[in-house]
Amino acid sequence: MNRRDIFKGAALVAGLAGATVAQAQDETFTIGVAIPSATHGFMGGLNFHARDTIERLEATYDNIEFVLATAGDAAKMVNDIEDMVATRGIDALVVLPFESEPLTSPVQAVAEQGIWVTVVDRGLSVEGIEDLYVAGDNPGFGRMAGEYFVENLEDGDNIVVLRGIPTTLDNERVEAFSAAIEGSGINVLDMQHGNWNRDDAFTVMQDFLSRFDDIDAVWASDDDMAIGVLAAIEQAEREDEMWVMGGAGMKEIIGRIRDGDPQLPANVSYPPAQISTAIELTALGLVSDTPVSGRFIIGSQLITPENAEQFYFEDSPF
Amino acid sequence: MTDASTSTPPRRMRLNFHVFGPLLAMVAVMVIGASLNLSFLSPENLTNVAARSAFIGIIAVGMTFVITAGGIDLSVGAMAAFVAGVMIMVMNALVPVMGAGVPLIMVGMATALLVGGAAGMLNGVLIAKVRIEAFIVTLGSMGIYRSLVTWLADGGTLSLDFTLRGVYRPVYYEGILGLSWPIIVFAIVAILGELAMRHTAYGRHCAAIGANEQVAVYSAVKVARVRMATYVVLGMLVGLATIMYVPRLGSASGNTGVLWELEAIAAVIIGGTVLKGGFGRVWGTVIGVLILSLIGNILNLASIVSPYLNGAIQGVIVILAVVLQRESKSAD
Amino acid sequence: MTVPILSAKEVSRSFGPIQVLFDVDFDLRPGEVHALIGENGAGKSTMMKILGGYLAPSGGSLWLDGAAVSFADHRQAEAAGVIMIHQEFNLALQLTVEQNIFLGRELMRGPFLDHAAMQAESRRQLEALNCPLDPRLRISDISVPNRQMVEIARAMGRNARVLIMDEPTAVLTGRETEILLDQIDRLRASGTAILYTSHKLDEIARIADRITVLRDGHLVTNASAADLTPDQMAEAMVGRELSDLFPAKREGQAETVLEVENLTVPGHVRGASFTLRRGEVLGFAGLVGAGRTELMEGVVGLRKTTGTVRIMGKTLAPGSVLAACKAGLVYLTEDRKDKGLLLGKSLRENLTLLALDRFTNIRIDTAAEDRALTQAISDFDIRAGDRGMNAGNLSGGNQQKLLLAKTMLAEPDIVIIDEPTRGIDIGTKQQIYQFIRQLADSGKSVIVVSSELPEVIGIATRVVVMGRGFIAGELEGNAITETAILRLAMGTQDQEAAPA
Structure with missing residues (x-):
């Protein structure tokens, strides 16, 4: 209960x-x-x-x-x-x-x-x-994530964002996230759709990694996508460079947060x-x-x- | 007296374009990619693209034979998810018995090939022996496998045992001479496929059945057996693709392999295989798979258009690639 | 002399660098049947397509009702009342007779189709052709001759003034041909101009008013039909004197190579038994629908059967074409376009399909295939413009030769040939008869199934006659005559003393 x-x-x-x-x-x-x-x-x-x-x-x-x-x-x-x-x-x-x-x-x-x-x-x-x-x-989901990014990143830090399937729900989250980080000096390098799918997120993140030399954090906006993102980062051996924030509180991810994984400092529940x-x-x-x-x-x-x-x-x- | 009235004008000049159409398209895509972003041509990026093409690529090689023989298989994506699910469950269940080592990985691989082959056999029997339309059979089995994997995962995700993941991981991420295993396996499958299609009786028979089943029957070709074999081989290749796929993320869910079937079919057609059967080209399929992956890669690398339009760009290029071939086909 | 409706003046046509028609004059007058004859590849098809608006001439001109005209496409020609009936019918198989007759010009009542009127009109058209066919039947369910009638009805429904008929009788039996010729007589009487082509010269003699002979794209003769005998026509076509069409017969040896005992093909043939001797040419005659093709397909394992087939005394496993082929028994289908050859594939691939295992040792030996093709082209005199061409681009006669070559590559002892010369010109026919004779002389055994009585009579030393799914009787030596065969085929032998 x-x-x-x-x-x-x-x-x-x-x-x-x-x-x-x-x-x-x-x-x-x-x-x-x-x-x-x-x-x-x-x-x-x-x-x-x-x-x-x-x-x-x-x-x-x-x-x-x-x-x-x-x-x-x-x-x-x-x-x-x-x-x-x-x-x-x-x-x-x-x-x-x-x-x-x-x-x-x-x-x-x-x-x-x-x-x-x-x-x-x-x-x-x-x-x-x-x-x-x-x-x-949903807006709260995006805002809360954004606020965490503002608190934990410096002015001029670079992030990439993985979005879900293009829907109102996804838009509400991303808009609130963007609003929350506005003016903080955090630099969003690119946003691409990972469709709340592990495989798509893996592919998108692989490409982000080939394209950008300096990424400080990733907002994967969903824990399924976070799994794909983490695998891509591991492959590129850039685990120490950036942290990842998913969302929705998947068991596996929460477990790693609980255990203090430096790559996964926080999550937002949905x-x-x-x-x-x-x-x-x-x-x-x-x-x-x-x-x-x-x-x-x-x-x-x-x-x-x-x-x-x-x-x-x-x-x-x- | 020759039958000049029915023969066609010379076709040498543009025939080459028809043959090399997919290759030219790929080169064009690569030139565009390189001009948009320098890191496109980096070895890391190119091997990434090749490795991620491998799953669909391995499946698409099998699909080339199915389509050449006049069939279709819509179930491969769901089948891959199902095979991955079963494979993960079997391996997880055997960890306490066998320990997390190479033998267990071997058992997992054998399971994948076996389950894939059996799933393909089921499609094949219904299509070749019971003679139900391939479209209907595989549409049905697509739903079945998709539901089964969701059910096995209890609506969530099946994850490979963590200790096993470490042992299995190199199968996706490592390789020899800078090429990861998926790329090597994809290359081997493609070469064997090309040889089988062009240089064996099996490939010839597939094309004959697809071109005109009656003629094949009258020419003593074992139509039912050849047709069934195309589905069984495809099923086993789905199993092989799954063997490469599972170590990447170590998980399978109801969401795994969604739309793989359409990507595989699109790659086959881009490569110059005729959708209604009768002519197949394995190397073309390989190019088709690479083109599809490269487009996605370039769109991620360049962000020139709104990501909302990615699907539209892929669609346009797929249609263009086929139109180009049709143009040149009318010349021969 | 009446004014031509449609005429061609000095018409030429080239395909790329290859010229296939050279300054040919041709005209069609109302109430006249003008036959256009020539060997396969002589340019008949091209000429007809030009007249029908399917092809534009490269040189020369077309005249309609005395005025120069050029058809942009066949639709324009049809609008002008010039309608071509193709050898491969342009009928939608899944639609009904009525839907086909009115395809593209459906009768409407308000926004809806007027089915009653279309059916009544279709029925009227078909009755006018003496072909009482239910317009509601699907084309796929009616016989080939009836399809021909539907094509003609459709043309008449479009107010054809000029009817171009490309070998309308190639697939018809003798009786059906008679009916068709009667219809043509009637059309002629009503003032329609008819271009008629056929390889059956006796038919030409029976129906044509005038005859134009083409050879290698050149006009050879244009004469009144009364002035040409069939032999003269043939010589004009071939350009040389034709010796006897059929080679001399020779009796088979005593040894029995094939025994068929009480073979039943459900729905087609009941309890058929016959034997074939070494070196023999055995004819199979009968009306279309008598079950000859079905029986042969049953013998080689293409159809489900009950009964026994023995080859050299060994019982053949039923239902396997491969087993039959390995036992030395092969069947050449009558339907070379749909069942015999892969029209979209190269000559080489077609040639080796049946005997592919001879060229395969895991890998197919394409060099050996190429040698086989070279051999086949010379052995069977296959005239292909280009070795790399597709089988579908060969003329009918050369397709038949390719099919023969393909079958012989399996090195059979017993060859069943169904309609060996359907739709083939006289020169090629002669080659095929020679070839059948050589097969028999070399110790192989041949069964020839044919609807053309002169062919069966000319080539076979023994003839089995079938009627309505039974073997009606057998004739040998001098007893093989048209009347004897027909009597057996129509089931009237009971009144006579039954032979053998």
Whole structure:
């Protein structure tokens, strides 16, 4: 239980505990959970946390059932949601929209039928549809990384940046990062897309290394990419020259931060466990009178060797 | 009395251009690269490019035979991820038994070749014996392997045991005479492939089947067997590519090898092999792979255009390379 | 004399440095069948393509209705009512008869296709050709002669005033040819001008009003059909006197080399049995669809069969062409373009495909292949402009010779040749007959499957006749006559005393 505590306020924990006591009524509820399939480390972690939470809640509450559907594209996700409403009669829907636009009106239709809607991570294009919005903080993610760079680099130091797949999410992060380092005198040599992919990041970093003789730090912006970047640096034998900052708190990377690896001084969290928060809050709203609607932004946190232990989840695949 | 009315005008002059088209394209790309950034021609950079081309290159050589025989294999990227996943799991599982040493690496390599060969055999049987369209079979197996590796990795990443990584790492990063092993293996595969395509009955039979399956049947060619062999060989080459790939990052995930199949197919076509079969050129495929890698490399080195447009530039060059050949083809 | 609709004056054509037509005059008048004949490669195809707008002449001029004209492409020619029917049909195999007839000029009702009208019109066109075919059938499902009819119907639907027919009867049986010739008679009567080519000179004599003979790109003769006998035509084409077309026959030896017993090819042939002796030329006659090709394909393992095939007393493993080839039995397909040769590949690769293992010791010995090609070119008199050319660029006769060479490279003892001279000029035919005779004389055994009765009669010492999937009977020596064969083939032998 303790690992989720960091993502939630103490009040929520209290509320959950209270609800556990208060579950005596006979009414049963069905909660539909629709999330993208595990094609990337982060989504893998998210899937893991979703399953884990569902299992735990089903054990805790006898009167809640879950329907979990993972989709490889937006159209499949829409079908999944329609099926949940039509055949399973769900009382609440927790959805991480594959893409904002295509999911907006189907989710709106669900909300109009009086079904509770919780939207996770990616907002819908129309505001006010969802009852509850739980998300990570993308600008905060970029800003926090940027601030770390400003603190730990000198005026005139050189960095390179690896970006993700070109999306709003990536733009928000990179813009906030750029804003944070503005005026610090840190010199961004180049930014290229590594597509949140280890192999692509390896290739891009290899080329950065052939091109630039002097690199002081790398913002890999994602831990999958950080792995590729580290391999490329190791190949070029320039480990002593620069440090790397990833993001999203992958187990392997957090472990190295915890152990004080000089190449990996810090990380910024972007918790895949936000899905747990969303599912728990939704369940709580159904079985108790606790008011859970609104927006719930889980701030990114800076992970350093000092606090890394709290972010290290032994059994998570991510 | 000759059949002059149906013969064609002389074709010597432009034939050469058709033959050397891909080579010229590669030289042009290299000239552009060198003019944009001096470090492009540094030995480190060139060996980096060659080494990263090796995975797709090894696969693309196998793909050349499949396409020449009139087939296609969309599953190679997912297959590579699957083979890498199985290989890592087997090796991790055997560390306590065998210890992290060279014998275990050998077992891992054998596993990769075996799993790759079996996966190729499955495609081959369905295509050559059960006679289902290659496109459908491999589209299906692509989904299967992709899901399987995601499932094996529990949605995350399969990582090679840390102690093993140290032992295995040299397979990607070291070599002889300044050439890393992936480059050497790629070169050997390419040379053997070229010999097989041009100088063996197997290569001739592949081309015959791709050109006209009926004629091949009537000419006592064992069509089903040859066709199946193309997929099995491709599967084993995927295994070989995986052997080179795993030591690089020591991991595999649902994200490994995404779109490799399309890169391999594109390289084959850029190299002058005919997509509908009947004519294949292994050395052209090698050039095709190198062209694709060089373009990516130059875009990273030069940042002349917005990185959003990298895909567009690659697309334009791929199409241009093929158009150039078509132009010259109409002359012969 | 009527004014020509379409005429060519002193037309020349070169491909690169090679001139293939030299100042040829040719004209087509309404209500006339004008035959254009010549050996393969004499320039017939080029001439037809120029008239049909597919090729532009390098010199000379075209005249349409008395005015000089130049067609930019065949579409313009078609718009002017000049339509060419190709030997390889321009039909979309997966579309229906009706869709093909109206391809590119579909009838519309508002924004939609008017299927009813198109079907009715197609049916009418086909009936006018005495070919009652359901317009809803797919081209791939109808017979080759019927496809020919659809091509003609399509041309008529485009208001053809000039019809250019490139060997329309090459793939037709005798009866089908008759029907086609009747249709041509009818078209002629309605005022259509028809250019007709064929290698079958008796047909020319039957249908043509005028005949133009080309040789090596030069006009040799232009005469009224009444003034030329088939022999004179042949001599004009070849430019020399043709001795007897068929070589003298010789009986086979006593030894049996091939025994086929109770062979059934499901759906095509039931319980066929026959034998072949050493040094014998055995003919297989019958109507198209009698199952001759299917039987032979079954014998060599190209089709699933039940029954026994024995070569020199040894039972042949069924279903393997390779096993048959190794046992010395080979089959030359009737369909050299789709099943015999790789048209897009070089002569060398085609030549050695069947016997490739003879040239391979892990590596293919290309030098040996080249020597084999040199040998084949001289042995079989293959006339190729360039050794490096593709098989598809050879003329039909030379393709057939290449296919023969390819097959003989496997050093077979028994050769089955299906339609050995289809679509081949008379000079080459004679060479092929000579060659078959030499094979038999050298102790090999040959089966000739042919739809041309004179051919079977001229070459075979014994003839097996098939009808509707059965072996209907066998004829030998002087008993081999057209009437006897036809009687057996049509199943009327019951009224007669059945021979042998």
